[in-house]
Amino acid sequence: MILLQGKGVSKGVASGPIYFFQRPSTDITKTAVADIAAEKERIAAAQEKSMAQLEALADKAREETGEETAVLFETHAMFVEDEDYVEAIMTTLDEERCCAEYAVQQAGEQFAAMFAATDDAYMQARAADVKDVTRRILNNLMGIAEGGIDSDVPVILAADDLAPSETLQLDKSKILGFITAGGSGNSHTAILARTMGIPAICGLGDTLKQEYAGRDGYIDGETGQISIDPDEITLAAFRTKEKKQAEMKELLQSMKGQKDVTLDGREMMVYCNIGSPEDVAAVQANDGQGIGLFRSEFLYLAANDYPSEEDQFQAYKTVAAAMNGKRVVIRTLDIGADKQVEYFHLQKEENPAMGVRAIRICLNRPEVFRTQLRALYRASAYGKVAIMFPMITSVWEVKECKRACKKVMAELDAEGIPYNKDTELGIMIETPASVFVADALAKEVDFFSVGTNDLTQYTLACDRQANDLGKFFDPHHPAVLRALKMATDAAHAAGIWIGICGELGADLTLLETFLAIGIDELSVSPSSVLPLRAEIRKSIAKTCNLDMLKS
Amino acid sequence: MKQFTYTITDPLGIHARPAGLLAKAAKAYADTTVTVTKDGNTVKATQLMKLMGLTVKQGNVVTVAADGPQEDAAIAAMEKFFKENL
Incomplete structure:
Protein backbone atom coordinates (compact mmCIF):
# COMPACT_ATOMS: atom_id res chain seq x y z
CA MET A 1 0.00 0.00 0.00
CA ARG A 23 -0.70 19.08 -21.58
CA PRO A 24 -0.69 19.73 -25.30
CA SER A 25 2.74 20.90 -26.32
CA THR A 26 2.52 23.98 -28.47
CA ASP A 27 6.14 23.80 -29.56
CA ILE A 28 6.42 22.47 -33.05
CA THR A 29 9.85 22.18 -34.51
CA LYS A 30 10.60 21.82 -38.16
CA THR A 31 12.20 18.44 -38.68
CA ALA A 32 13.40 17.10 -42.02
CA VAL A 33 11.57 14.02 -43.25
CA ALA A 34 12.59 11.63 -46.05
CA ASP A 35 9.30 9.80 -46.55
CA ILE A 36 6.92 12.58 -47.61
CA ALA A 37 4.27 10.07 -48.70
CA ALA A 38 4.06 8.78 -45.14
CA GLU A 39 3.59 12.34 -43.83
CA LYS A 40 0.77 12.85 -46.32
CA GLU A 41 -0.90 9.72 -45.06
CA ARG A 42 -0.59 10.97 -41.49
CA ILE A 43 -2.25 14.22 -42.50
CA ALA A 44 -5.07 12.41 -44.27
CA ALA A 45 -5.68 10.32 -41.15
CA ALA A 46 -5.63 13.41 -38.91
CA GLN A 47 -8.04 15.19 -41.25
CA GLU A 48 -10.38 12.25 -41.25
CA LYS A 49 -10.35 12.07 -37.45
CA SER A 50 -10.90 15.84 -37.19
CA MET A 51 -13.87 15.67 -39.56
CA ALA A 52 -15.43 12.85 -37.56
CA GLN A 53 -14.97 14.78 -34.29
CA LEU A 54 -16.47 17.93 -35.77
CA GLU A 55 -19.44 16.11 -37.24
CA ALA A 56 -20.09 14.49 -33.87
CA LEU A 57 -19.79 17.90 -32.19
CA ALA A 58 -22.22 19.40 -34.71
CA ASP A 59 -24.75 16.66 -34.02
CA LYS A 60 -24.36 17.09 -30.27
CA ALA A 61 -24.69 20.88 -30.57
CA ARG A 62 -27.81 20.54 -32.69
CA GLU A 63 -29.44 18.53 -29.91
CA GLU A 64 -28.14 20.46 -26.93
CA THR A 65 -27.22 24.06 -27.74
CA GLY A 66 -28.89 24.77 -31.05
CA GLU A 67 -28.42 25.39 -34.73
CA GLU A 68 -26.00 28.32 -34.39
CA THR A 69 -23.26 26.28 -32.68
CA ALA A 70 -23.89 23.31 -34.94
CA VAL A 71 -23.25 25.44 -38.03
CA LEU A 72 -20.01 26.68 -36.48
CA PHE A 73 -18.72 23.14 -36.18
CA GLU A 74 -19.85 22.37 -39.72
CA THR A 75 -17.91 25.36 -40.97
CA HIS A 76 -14.89 24.07 -39.10
CA ALA A 77 -15.33 20.70 -40.78
CA MET A 78 -15.34 22.43 -44.17
CA PHE A 79 -12.18 24.30 -43.20
CA VAL A 80 -10.45 20.99 -42.53
CA GLU A 81 -10.85 20.02 -46.17
CA ASP A 82 -10.68 23.50 -47.66
CA GLU A 83 -8.82 23.09 -50.94
CA ASP A 84 -6.48 26.07 -50.56
CA TYR A 85 -5.68 25.21 -46.96
CA VAL A 86 -4.91 21.60 -47.87
CA GLU A 87 -2.93 22.70 -50.90
CA ALA A 88 -0.84 25.01 -48.73
CA ILE A 89 -0.04 22.09 -46.43
CA MET A 90 0.94 19.84 -49.33
CA THR A 91 3.07 22.54 -50.97
CA THR A 92 5.04 23.05 -47.75
CA LEU A 93 5.54 19.30 -47.45
CA ASP A 94 6.77 18.93 -51.03
CA GLU A 95 8.97 22.00 -51.08
CA GLU A 96 10.45 21.88 -47.61
CA ARG A 97 10.39 18.10 -47.09
CA CYS A 98 9.45 18.57 -43.46
CA CYS A 99 7.19 16.92 -40.88
CA ALA A 100 3.40 17.08 -41.16
CA GLU A 101 3.07 19.12 -37.95
CA TYR A 102 5.16 21.95 -39.29
CA ALA A 103 3.33 22.05 -42.62
CA VAL A 104 -0.08 22.18 -40.90
CA GLN A 105 1.05 24.88 -38.52
CA GLN A 106 2.37 26.98 -41.40
CA ALA A 107 -0.88 26.70 -43.33
CA GLY A 108 -2.82 27.61 -40.22
CA GLU A 109 -0.75 30.73 -39.70
CA GLN A 110 -1.02 31.71 -43.35
CA PHE A 111 -4.82 31.57 -43.43
CA ALA A 112 -5.28 33.05 -39.98
CA ALA A 113 -3.17 35.96 -41.21
CA MET A 114 -5.34 36.24 -44.33
CA PHE A 115 -8.45 36.67 -42.21
CA ALA A 116 -6.71 38.96 -39.75
CA ALA A 117 -5.71 41.24 -42.64
CA THR A 118 -9.26 41.80 -43.91
CA ASP A 119 -10.94 45.16 -43.29
CA ASP A 120 -13.99 43.56 -41.71
CA ALA A 121 -14.22 42.94 -37.96
CA TYR A 122 -16.33 39.81 -38.42
CA MET A 123 -13.91 38.24 -40.88
CA GLN A 124 -10.93 39.25 -38.72
CA ALA A 125 -12.46 37.25 -35.91
CA ARG A 126 -12.56 34.17 -38.16
CA ALA A 127 -8.78 33.94 -37.71
CA ALA A 128 -9.63 32.29 -34.39
CA ASP A 129 -11.64 29.64 -36.24
CA VAL A 130 -8.70 28.84 -38.49
CA LYS A 131 -6.44 28.58 -35.44
CA ASP A 132 -8.95 26.35 -33.70
CA VAL A 133 -9.20 24.01 -36.69
CA THR A 134 -5.42 23.95 -37.06
CA ARG A 135 -5.04 23.12 -33.37
CA ARG A 136 -7.49 20.26 -33.78
CA ILE A 137 -5.62 18.74 -36.73
CA LEU A 138 -2.32 19.15 -34.87
CA ASN A 139 -3.73 17.45 -31.78
CA ASN A 140 -4.88 14.56 -33.90
CA LEU A 141 -1.52 14.38 -35.64
CA MET A 142 0.30 14.29 -32.33
CA GLY A 143 -2.15 11.96 -30.63
CA ILE A 144 -3.20 14.51 -28.04
CA ALA A 145 -6.64 13.77 -26.65
CA GLU A 146 -9.21 16.51 -26.69
CA GLY A 147 -10.25 17.57 -23.23
CA GLY A 148 -6.89 16.32 -21.95
CA LEU A 252 -29.82 16.16 0.96
CA GLN A 253 -32.08 15.31 -1.93
CA SER A 254 -34.98 15.74 0.50
CA MET A 255 -33.98 19.42 0.73
CA LYS A 256 -34.88 19.96 -2.90
CA GLY A 257 -37.90 22.16 -3.43
CA GLN A 258 -37.69 23.45 0.17
CA LYS A 259 -37.47 27.17 0.97
CA ASP A 260 -34.31 28.77 2.29
CA VAL A 261 -35.83 30.06 5.50
CA THR A 262 -34.84 29.89 9.18
CA LEU A 263 -37.11 28.46 11.85
CA ASP A 264 -38.13 31.99 12.81
CA GLY A 265 -38.94 32.97 9.24
CA ARG A 266 -35.84 34.85 8.04
CA GLU A 267 -35.39 34.23 4.33
CA MET A 268 -32.00 33.85 2.73
CA MET A 269 -31.40 33.82 -1.01
CA VAL A 270 -29.23 30.79 -1.77
CA TYR A 271 -27.64 31.25 -5.18
CA CYS A 272 -24.84 29.58 -7.11
CA ASN A 273 -21.43 30.51 -8.47
CA ILE A 274 -20.76 29.25 -11.98
CA GLY A 275 -17.93 29.52 -14.46
CA SER A 276 -19.54 28.57 -17.74
CA PRO A 277 -22.98 27.92 -19.28
CA GLU A 278 -22.57 24.17 -18.82
CA ASP A 279 -22.53 24.64 -15.02
CA VAL A 280 -26.21 25.62 -15.17
CA ALA A 281 -27.07 21.91 -15.17
CA ALA A 282 -25.43 21.58 -11.73
CA VAL A 283 -27.35 24.65 -10.48
CA GLN A 284 -30.62 23.08 -11.53
CA ALA A 285 -29.72 19.64 -10.19
CA ASN A 286 -29.01 21.20 -6.80
CA ASP A 287 -32.03 23.50 -6.84
CA GLY A 288 -30.11 26.81 -6.67
CA GLN A 289 -32.50 29.76 -6.47
CA GLY A 290 -30.47 31.90 -8.82
CA ILE A 291 -26.95 32.61 -9.94
CA GLY A 292 -25.08 35.00 -7.67
CA LEU A 293 -21.87 34.97 -9.64
CA PHE A 294 -21.40 34.00 -13.25
CA ARG A 295 -17.72 34.48 -13.96
CA SER A 296 -17.48 35.76 -17.52
CA GLU A 297 -13.74 35.06 -17.72
CA PHE A 298 -14.29 31.65 -19.31
CA LEU A 299 -15.12 33.40 -22.58
CA TYR A 300 -11.81 35.21 -22.55
CA LEU A 301 -9.65 32.41 -21.16
CA ALA A 302 -10.85 29.81 -23.63
CA ALA A 303 -10.29 32.04 -26.66
CA ASN A 304 -7.25 33.07 -28.63
CA ASP A 305 -8.63 36.50 -29.29
CA TYR A 306 -11.19 38.88 -27.85
CA PRO A 307 -14.54 37.07 -27.88
CA SER A 308 -17.06 38.77 -30.14
CA GLU A 309 -20.22 40.46 -28.93
CA GLU A 310 -22.23 37.69 -30.59
CA ASP A 311 -20.33 34.86 -28.86
CA GLN A 312 -20.72 36.57 -25.51
CA PHE A 313 -24.37 37.34 -26.10
CA GLN A 314 -25.08 33.69 -26.91
CA ALA A 315 -23.38 32.50 -23.72
CA TYR A 316 -25.16 35.01 -21.46
CA LYS A 317 -28.48 34.46 -23.17
CA THR A 318 -28.18 30.68 -22.78
CA VAL A 319 -27.73 31.03 -19.02
CA ALA A 320 -30.34 33.77 -18.58
CA ALA A 321 -32.92 31.80 -20.54
CA ALA A 322 -32.11 28.49 -18.82
CA MET A 323 -32.61 30.08 -15.39
CA ASN A 324 -36.10 31.00 -16.47
CA GLY A 325 -36.69 34.29 -14.68
CA LYS A 326 -34.44 33.60 -11.70
CA ARG A 327 -31.77 36.20 -11.09
CA VAL A 328 -28.47 35.73 -12.94
CA VAL A 329 -25.67 38.01 -11.73
CA ILE A 330 -22.99 38.20 -14.40
CA ARG A 331 -19.66 39.66 -13.43
CA THR A 332 -17.81 41.67 -16.07
CA LEU A 333 -14.39 40.35 -16.99
CA ASP A 334 -12.04 39.76 -14.07
CA ILE A 335 -8.85 39.29 -16.05
CA GLY A 336 -5.43 40.06 -14.59
CA ALA A 337 -3.81 38.93 -11.34
CA ASP A 338 -3.85 35.12 -11.48
CA LYS A 339 -5.97 35.01 -14.64
CA GLN A 340 -3.71 35.98 -17.50
CA VAL A 341 -4.77 36.11 -21.13
CA GLU A 342 -2.08 36.49 -23.75
CA TYR A 343 -3.96 38.59 -26.27
CA PHE A 344 -4.72 41.26 -23.68
CA HIS A 345 -0.99 42.06 -23.79
CA LEU A 346 -0.98 43.15 -20.18
CA GLN A 347 2.31 44.47 -18.92
CA LYS A 348 4.23 42.24 -16.58
CA GLU A 349 3.61 43.44 -13.08
CA GLU A 350 5.58 42.91 -9.90
CA ASN A 351 2.35 42.51 -7.98
CA PRO A 352 -0.50 41.73 -10.38
CA ALA A 353 -3.07 41.33 -7.59
CA MET A 354 -2.71 45.06 -7.10
CA GLY A 355 -2.20 45.89 -10.74
CA VAL A 356 -4.26 46.66 -13.80
CA ARG A 357 -6.93 44.01 -13.44
CA ALA A 358 -10.71 43.56 -13.71
CA ILE A 359 -12.61 46.86 -13.84
CA ARG A 360 -9.35 48.75 -14.25
CA ILE A 361 -8.80 47.06 -17.60
CA CYS A 362 -12.39 47.84 -18.61
CA LEU A 363 -12.10 51.51 -17.74
CA ASN A 364 -8.76 51.75 -19.55
CA ARG A 365 -10.09 49.99 -22.65
CA PRO A 366 -13.60 51.26 -23.34
CA GLU A 367 -13.92 49.14 -26.50
CA VAL A 368 -13.42 45.86 -24.64
CA PHE A 369 -15.88 47.01 -21.98
CA ARG A 370 -18.44 48.20 -24.52
CA THR A 371 -18.48 44.83 -26.33
CA GLN A 372 -19.17 43.00 -23.09
CA LEU A 373 -21.81 45.47 -21.91
CA ARG A 374 -23.62 45.28 -25.25
CA ALA A 375 -23.70 41.49 -25.02
CA LEU A 376 -24.94 41.67 -21.41
CA TYR A 377 -27.70 44.16 -22.15
CA ARG A 378 -28.83 42.21 -25.19
CA ALA A 379 -29.03 39.07 -23.01
CA SER A 380 -31.12 41.01 -20.46
CA ALA A 381 -34.08 40.66 -22.82
CA TYR A 382 -34.06 36.88 -22.22
CA GLY A 383 -34.05 36.57 -18.44
CA LYS A 384 -33.36 38.35 -15.17
CA VAL A 385 -29.81 39.49 -15.81
CA ALA A 386 -27.91 41.62 -13.29
CA ILE A 387 -24.51 43.13 -14.08
CA MET A 388 -21.75 43.21 -11.48
CA PHE A 389 -18.47 45.13 -11.60
CA PRO A 390 -15.42 43.65 -9.85
CA MET A 391 -12.51 45.29 -7.98
CA ILE A 392 -14.23 48.58 -7.22
CA THR A 393 -12.37 50.96 -4.92
CA SER A 394 -13.92 54.37 -5.71
CA VAL A 395 -17.23 56.03 -6.38
CA TRP A 396 -15.97 57.59 -9.61
CA GLU A 397 -15.31 54.12 -11.03
CA VAL A 398 -18.93 53.16 -10.47
CA LYS A 399 -20.12 56.39 -12.04
CA GLU A 400 -17.97 55.71 -15.07
CA CYS A 401 -19.32 52.14 -15.33
CA LYS A 402 -22.86 53.50 -15.21
CA ARG A 403 -22.03 56.05 -17.92
CA ALA A 404 -20.73 53.22 -20.11
CA CYS A 405 -23.99 51.33 -19.48
CA LYS A 406 -26.09 54.34 -20.43
CA LYS A 407 -24.13 54.75 -23.65
CA VAL A 408 -24.68 51.12 -24.57
CA MET A 409 -28.40 51.40 -23.80
CA ALA A 410 -28.64 54.46 -26.06
CA GLU A 411 -26.91 52.52 -28.84
CA LEU A 412 -29.29 49.61 -28.49
CA ASP A 413 -32.26 51.99 -28.47
CA ALA A 414 -31.03 53.54 -31.71
CA GLU A 415 -30.56 50.12 -33.28
CA GLY A 416 -33.94 48.91 -32.08
CA ILE A 417 -32.42 45.97 -30.20
CA PRO A 418 -34.47 44.81 -27.19
CA TYR A 419 -33.02 44.88 -23.67
CA ASN A 420 -34.19 45.39 -20.10
CA LYS A 421 -33.82 49.05 -19.08
CA ASP A 422 -34.08 48.13 -15.41
CA THR A 423 -31.21 45.66 -15.42
CA GLU A 424 -29.79 45.67 -11.91
CA LEU A 425 -26.26 46.99 -11.52
CA GLY A 426 -24.10 45.92 -8.60
CA ILE A 427 -20.53 45.88 -7.44
CA MET A 428 -18.20 43.45 -5.77
CA ILE A 429 -17.03 44.42 -2.32
CA GLU A 430 -13.57 42.95 -2.28
CA THR A 431 -11.22 45.79 -1.41
CA PRO A 432 -10.92 47.44 2.00
CA ALA A 433 -11.44 50.77 0.18
CA SER A 434 -14.89 49.72 -1.01
CA VAL A 435 -15.82 48.83 2.58
CA PHE A 436 -14.73 52.22 3.89
CA VAL A 437 -16.78 54.12 1.29
CA ALA A 438 -19.61 51.56 1.16
CA ASP A 439 -22.17 54.18 2.22
CA ALA A 440 -21.41 56.30 -0.84
CA LEU A 441 -21.17 53.28 -3.17
CA ALA A 442 -24.52 51.93 -1.95
CA LYS A 443 -26.27 55.05 -3.23
CA GLU A 444 -25.03 54.31 -6.75
CA VAL A 445 -25.98 50.65 -7.19
CA ASP A 446 -28.72 48.06 -6.72
CA PHE A 447 -26.73 45.47 -4.79
CA PHE A 448 -23.41 44.50 -3.22
CA SER A 449 -21.74 41.13 -3.42
CA VAL A 450 -18.75 40.42 -1.22
CA GLY A 451 -15.85 38.56 -2.76
CA THR A 452 -14.41 37.14 0.42
CA ASN A 453 -11.34 35.56 -1.19
CA ASP A 454 -9.97 38.89 -2.37
CA LEU A 455 -11.36 40.83 0.59
CA THR A 456 -9.43 38.49 2.89
CA GLN A 457 -6.30 38.76 0.77
CA TYR A 458 -6.34 42.56 0.73
CA THR A 459 -7.51 43.06 4.31
CA LEU A 460 -4.96 40.67 5.81
CA ALA A 461 -2.20 41.40 3.27
CA CYS A 462 -2.00 37.67 2.51
CA ASP A 463 -1.46 36.40 -1.03
CA ARG A 464 -4.28 33.92 -1.70
CA GLN A 465 -2.15 31.96 -4.16
CA ALA A 466 0.65 31.39 -1.66
CA ASN A 467 0.71 27.94 -0.15
CA ASP A 468 2.73 28.60 2.97
CA LEU A 469 0.82 31.45 4.62
CA GLY A 470 -1.28 28.88 6.45
CA LYS A 471 -2.55 30.25 9.75
CA PHE A 472 -1.96 33.86 8.66
CA PHE A 473 -4.55 33.55 5.89
CA ASP A 474 -7.58 33.43 8.17
CA PRO A 475 -10.93 34.16 6.51
CA HIS A 476 -12.55 34.06 9.98
CA HIS A 477 -10.38 36.99 11.09
CA PRO A 478 -12.55 39.52 12.94
CA ALA A 479 -11.26 42.22 10.58
CA VAL A 480 -12.82 40.42 7.62
CA LEU A 481 -16.08 39.78 9.48
CA ARG A 482 -16.26 43.38 10.68
CA ALA A 483 -15.73 44.54 7.09
CA LEU A 484 -18.73 42.39 6.14
CA LYS A 485 -20.80 44.04 8.87
CA MET A 486 -19.80 47.54 7.77
CA ALA A 487 -20.70 46.82 4.15
CA THR A 488 -24.00 45.26 5.20
CA ASP A 489 -25.00 48.21 7.38
CA ALA A 490 -24.19 50.58 4.51
CA ALA A 491 -26.18 48.49 2.04
CA HIS A 492 -29.24 48.27 4.27
CA ALA A 493 -29.12 51.99 5.11
CA ALA A 494 -29.42 52.64 1.37
CA GLY A 495 -32.14 49.99 0.96
CA ILE A 496 -30.16 47.59 -1.24
CA TRP A 497 -29.39 43.91 -0.77
CA ILE A 498 -26.00 42.38 -0.04
CA GLY A 499 -24.66 38.90 -0.68
CA ILE A 500 -21.48 36.91 -0.40
CA CYS A 501 -20.12 35.19 -3.49
CA GLY A 502 -16.74 34.14 -2.13
CA GLU A 503 -15.87 30.71 -0.80
CA LEU A 504 -16.77 31.89 2.69
CA GLY A 505 -20.47 31.82 1.84
CA ALA A 506 -20.46 28.02 2.02
CA ASP A 507 -18.68 27.97 5.39
CA LEU A 508 -21.41 26.54 7.61
CA THR A 509 -19.56 27.50 10.78
CA LEU A 510 -20.14 31.14 9.82
CA LEU A 511 -23.82 30.87 8.93
CA GLU A 512 -24.99 32.15 12.31
CA THR A 513 -22.64 35.10 12.05
CA PHE A 514 -23.93 35.91 8.55
CA LEU A 515 -27.50 35.78 9.85
CA ALA A 516 -26.58 38.08 12.74
CA ILE A 517 -24.84 40.51 10.36
CA GLY A 518 -27.91 40.51 8.14
CA ILE A 519 -26.49 39.10 4.90
CA ASP A 520 -29.35 38.70 2.38
CA GLU A 521 -27.83 36.29 -0.10
CA LEU A 522 -25.23 33.53 -0.15
CA SER A 523 -23.86 32.43 -3.49
CA VAL A 524 -22.04 29.12 -3.28
CA SER A 525 -20.86 26.21 -5.42
CA PRO A 526 -23.89 24.27 -6.71
CA SER A 527 -22.86 21.27 -4.60
CA SER A 528 -23.01 23.43 -1.45
CA VAL A 529 -26.63 24.56 -1.94
CA LEU A 530 -28.39 21.65 -0.28
CA PRO A 531 -26.07 21.34 2.77
CA LEU A 532 -26.45 25.10 3.26
CA ARG A 533 -30.22 24.88 2.93
CA ALA A 534 -30.34 22.11 5.51
CA GLU A 535 -28.35 24.29 7.93
CA ILE A 536 -30.45 27.43 7.30
CA ARG A 537 -33.63 25.51 7.99
CA LYS A 538 -32.25 24.48 11.40
CA SER A 539 -31.21 28.03 12.37
CA ILE A 540 -32.97 30.67 14.42
CA ALA A 541 -31.95 34.11 13.16
CA LYS A 542 -33.07 35.96 16.32
CA THR A 543 -30.65 34.10 18.54
CA CYS A 544 -27.60 34.55 16.29
CA ASN A 545 -24.90 36.84 17.66
CA LEU A 546 -21.88 38.81 16.58
CA ASP A 547 -19.42 37.15 18.98
CA MET A 548 -17.05 36.19 16.18
CA LEU A 549 -16.49 39.86 15.36
CA LYS A 550 -15.11 40.56 18.81
CA SER A 551 -11.85 38.75 19.41
CA MET B 1 -19.69 30.44 -69.73
CA LYS B 2 -22.77 31.82 -68.03
CA GLN B 3 -22.80 34.65 -65.52
CA PHE B 4 -24.86 37.17 -63.58
CA THR B 5 -24.21 40.10 -61.29
CA TYR B 6 -25.86 40.46 -57.93
CA THR B 7 -26.03 43.15 -55.25
CA ILE B 8 -25.83 41.70 -51.74
CA THR B 9 -28.81 42.61 -49.56
CA ASP B 10 -28.06 40.44 -46.52
CA PRO B 11 -26.94 42.71 -43.67
CA LEU B 12 -24.06 40.38 -42.77
CA GLY B 13 -22.89 39.78 -46.35
CA ILE B 14 -21.27 36.47 -47.28
CA HIS B 15 -20.43 35.44 -43.70
CA ALA B 16 -19.52 31.94 -42.55
CA ARG B 17 -22.93 30.34 -42.77
CA PRO B 18 -23.94 31.30 -46.34
CA ALA B 19 -20.34 30.86 -47.50
CA GLY B 20 -20.42 27.27 -46.27
CA LEU B 21 -23.77 26.63 -47.91
CA LEU B 22 -22.58 28.27 -51.13
CA ALA B 23 -19.42 26.16 -51.24
CA LYS B 24 -21.51 23.06 -50.65
CA ALA B 25 -23.96 24.02 -53.43
CA ALA B 26 -21.12 24.67 -55.89
CA LYS B 27 -19.50 21.35 -55.11
CA ALA B 28 -22.57 19.61 -56.49
CA TYR B 29 -21.33 20.56 -59.98
CA ALA B 30 -18.01 18.78 -59.91
CA ASP B 31 -17.14 19.22 -63.58
CA THR B 32 -18.23 22.85 -63.74
CA THR B 33 -16.27 25.74 -62.25
CA VAL B 34 -18.33 28.27 -60.31
CA THR B 35 -16.56 31.54 -59.47
CA VAL B 36 -17.37 34.64 -57.45
CA THR B 37 -15.73 37.96 -58.35
CA LYS B 38 -15.63 41.09 -56.23
CA ASP B 39 -13.56 44.18 -57.15
CA GLY B 40 -11.54 42.21 -59.71
CA ASN B 41 -10.69 39.41 -57.25
CA THR B 42 -11.98 36.03 -58.36
CA VAL B 43 -12.25 32.87 -56.28
CA LYS B 44 -13.92 29.58 -56.90
CA ALA B 45 -17.12 29.20 -54.90
CA THR B 46 -15.72 25.97 -53.48
CA GLN B 47 -12.70 27.78 -51.99
CA LEU B 48 -14.45 28.41 -48.66
CA MET B 49 -11.72 30.27 -46.81
CA LYS B 50 -10.82 32.50 -49.75
CA LEU B 51 -14.48 33.10 -50.48
CA MET B 52 -14.93 34.35 -46.92
CA GLY B 53 -11.68 36.30 -47.31
CA LEU B 54 -13.28 38.36 -50.11
CA THR B 55 -15.29 40.03 -47.32
CA VAL B 56 -18.41 40.53 -49.39
CA LYS B 57 -20.69 42.89 -47.49
CA GLN B 58 -24.15 44.31 -47.86
CA GLY B 59 -24.31 46.58 -50.92
CA ASN B 60 -21.32 44.98 -52.65
CA VAL B 61 -21.77 43.89 -56.25
CA VAL B 62 -20.46 40.45 -57.14
CA THR B 63 -20.25 38.60 -60.42
CA VAL B 64 -21.05 34.91 -60.31
CA ALA B 65 -19.95 32.77 -63.26
CA ALA B 66 -20.23 29.09 -64.19
CA ASP B 67 -18.08 27.41 -66.80
CA GLY B 68 -18.34 23.75 -67.83
CA PRO B 69 -20.71 21.07 -69.07
CA GLN B 70 -23.31 21.79 -66.38
CA GLU B 71 -23.07 25.57 -66.49
CA ASP B 72 -26.75 26.13 -67.23
CA ALA B 73 -27.91 24.13 -64.25
CA ALA B 74 -25.15 25.56 -62.04
CA ILE B 75 -25.87 29.20 -62.83
CA ALA B 76 -29.59 28.69 -62.29
CA ALA B 77 -28.89 27.09 -58.91
CA MET B 78 -26.55 29.93 -57.99
CA GLU B 79 -29.03 32.63 -58.91
CA LYS B 80 -31.63 30.96 -56.79
CA PHE B 81 -29.16 30.57 -53.92
CA PHE B 82 -28.09 34.22 -53.95
CA LYS B 83 -31.66 35.46 -54.08
CA GLU B 84 -32.72 33.27 -51.20
CA ASN B 85 -29.73 33.63 -48.94
CA LEU B 86 -27.86 36.80 -49.76
Missing part, protein backbone atom coordinates in the same frame (compact mmCIF):
# COMPACT_ATOMS: atom_id res chain seq x y z
CA ILE A 2 1.19 3.50 -0.86
CA LEU A 3 -0.11 6.44 1.18
CA LEU A 4 0.17 10.05 0.07
CA GLN A 5 -0.79 13.02 2.17
CA GLY A 6 -1.85 16.33 0.65
CA LYS A 7 -4.24 19.12 1.49
CA GLY A 8 -7.92 18.27 1.03
CA VAL A 9 -9.54 21.21 -0.76
CA SER A 10 -12.83 19.71 -1.89
CA LYS A 11 -14.68 17.14 0.20
CA GLY A 12 -15.81 13.69 -0.78
CA VAL A 13 -14.32 10.31 -1.51
CA ALA A 14 -13.71 8.71 -4.87
CA SER A 15 -11.80 5.82 -6.35
CA GLY A 16 -10.61 5.05 -9.83
CA PRO A 17 -7.57 4.81 -12.07
CA ILE A 18 -5.04 7.62 -11.71
CA TYR A 19 -4.54 9.49 -14.96
CA PHE A 20 -1.99 12.19 -15.64
CA PHE A 21 -3.27 15.26 -17.47
CA GLN A 22 -1.79 15.57 -20.92
CA ILE A 149 -8.24 12.89 -21.01
CA ASP A 150 -7.79 9.94 -23.32
CA SER A 151 -9.63 7.31 -21.34
CA ASP A 152 -12.87 5.41 -21.78
CA VAL A 153 -13.57 5.24 -18.05
CA PRO A 154 -13.73 8.11 -15.55
CA VAL A 155 -10.43 8.81 -13.82
CA ILE A 156 -8.74 10.48 -10.87
CA LEU A 157 -7.05 13.33 -12.70
CA ALA A 158 -3.46 14.01 -11.64
CA ALA A 159 -1.52 17.14 -12.67
CA ASP A 160 1.14 19.51 -11.39
CA ASP A 161 -1.54 22.20 -11.36
CA LEU A 162 -4.18 23.24 -13.85
CA ALA A 163 -4.47 26.66 -15.48
CA PRO A 164 -7.94 28.23 -15.66
CA SER A 165 -8.07 27.78 -19.43
CA GLU A 166 -7.16 24.12 -19.01
CA THR A 167 -9.86 23.42 -16.44
CA LEU A 168 -12.38 24.90 -18.87
CA GLN A 169 -11.50 22.47 -21.63
CA LEU A 170 -11.56 19.34 -19.50
CA ASP A 171 -14.11 16.70 -20.30
CA LYS A 172 -15.80 16.84 -16.91
CA SER A 173 -17.80 13.66 -17.35
CA LYS A 174 -14.53 11.75 -17.12
CA ILE A 175 -13.30 13.16 -13.82
CA LEU A 176 -13.91 11.49 -10.45
CA GLY A 177 -11.53 13.69 -8.49
CA PHE A 178 -8.39 15.82 -8.72
CA ILE A 179 -4.96 15.31 -7.22
CA THR A 180 -2.34 17.97 -7.87
CA ALA A 181 1.29 18.56 -6.94
CA GLY A 182 0.83 22.33 -6.63
CA GLY A 183 -2.19 24.52 -6.01
CA SER A 184 -4.04 25.63 -2.90
CA GLY A 185 -7.58 25.77 -1.58
CA ASN A 186 -8.13 28.88 -3.68
CA SER A 187 -6.65 27.56 -6.89
CA HIS A 188 -8.86 27.09 -9.90
CA THR A 189 -8.69 23.33 -9.70
CA ALA A 190 -10.08 23.48 -6.16
CA ILE A 191 -12.87 25.86 -7.18
CA LEU A 192 -13.79 23.66 -10.13
CA ALA A 193 -13.83 20.55 -7.93
CA ARG A 194 -16.19 22.22 -5.48
CA THR A 195 -18.45 23.33 -8.31
CA MET A 196 -18.57 19.77 -9.56
CA GLY A 197 -18.98 18.40 -6.05
CA ILE A 198 -16.08 15.99 -6.38
CA PRO A 199 -13.02 15.53 -4.13
CA ALA A 200 -9.73 17.33 -4.72
CA ILE A 201 -6.38 17.10 -2.99
CA CYS A 202 -3.58 19.54 -3.70
CA GLY A 203 -0.08 20.36 -2.53
CA LEU A 204 1.22 16.81 -2.98
CA GLY A 205 4.58 18.10 -4.24
CA ASP A 206 6.91 15.50 -5.68
CA THR A 207 5.24 12.66 -3.78
CA LEU A 208 2.85 12.56 -6.74
CA LYS A 209 4.83 10.38 -9.12
CA GLN A 210 4.21 9.66 -12.78
CA GLU A 211 4.67 5.93 -12.07
CA TYR A 212 1.27 5.86 -10.30
CA ALA A 213 -0.44 6.37 -13.66
CA GLY A 214 -3.04 3.67 -14.34
CA ARG A 215 -3.10 2.37 -10.74
CA ASP A 216 -6.28 2.56 -8.69
CA GLY A 217 -6.30 5.51 -6.33
CA TYR A 218 -8.61 5.94 -3.34
CA ILE A 219 -8.85 9.60 -2.46
CA ASP A 220 -10.43 11.40 0.47
CA GLY A 221 -10.92 15.11 -0.08
CA GLU A 222 -11.59 15.74 3.59
CA THR A 223 -8.43 14.25 5.08
CA GLY A 224 -6.28 14.87 2.01
CA GLN A 225 -5.24 11.24 1.94
CA ILE A 226 -4.62 9.13 -1.15
CA SER A 227 -4.06 5.40 -0.95
CA ILE A 228 -2.91 3.25 -3.80
CA ASP A 229 -3.37 -0.52 -3.50
CA PRO A 230 -4.90 -0.06 -0.02
CA ASP A 231 -4.71 -2.85 2.57
CA GLU A 232 -7.94 -4.38 3.84
CA ILE A 233 -8.38 -2.08 6.83
CA THR A 234 -7.85 1.08 4.79
CA LEU A 235 -10.15 -0.18 2.08
CA ALA A 236 -12.88 -1.04 4.60
CA ALA A 237 -12.63 2.44 6.12
CA PHE A 238 -12.86 3.92 2.62
CA ARG A 239 -15.95 1.88 1.79
CA THR A 240 -17.64 3.01 5.02
CA LYS A 241 -17.02 6.65 4.10
CA GLU A 242 -18.22 6.03 0.58
CA LYS A 243 -21.46 4.57 1.93
CA LYS A 244 -21.94 7.51 4.29
CA GLN A 245 -21.42 9.88 1.40
CA ALA A 246 -24.11 8.13 -0.62
CA GLU A 247 -26.53 8.26 2.33
CA MET A 248 -25.79 11.95 2.88
CA LYS A 249 -26.48 12.65 -0.76
CA GLU A 250 -29.81 10.95 -0.47
CA LEU A 251 -30.67 12.90 2.67
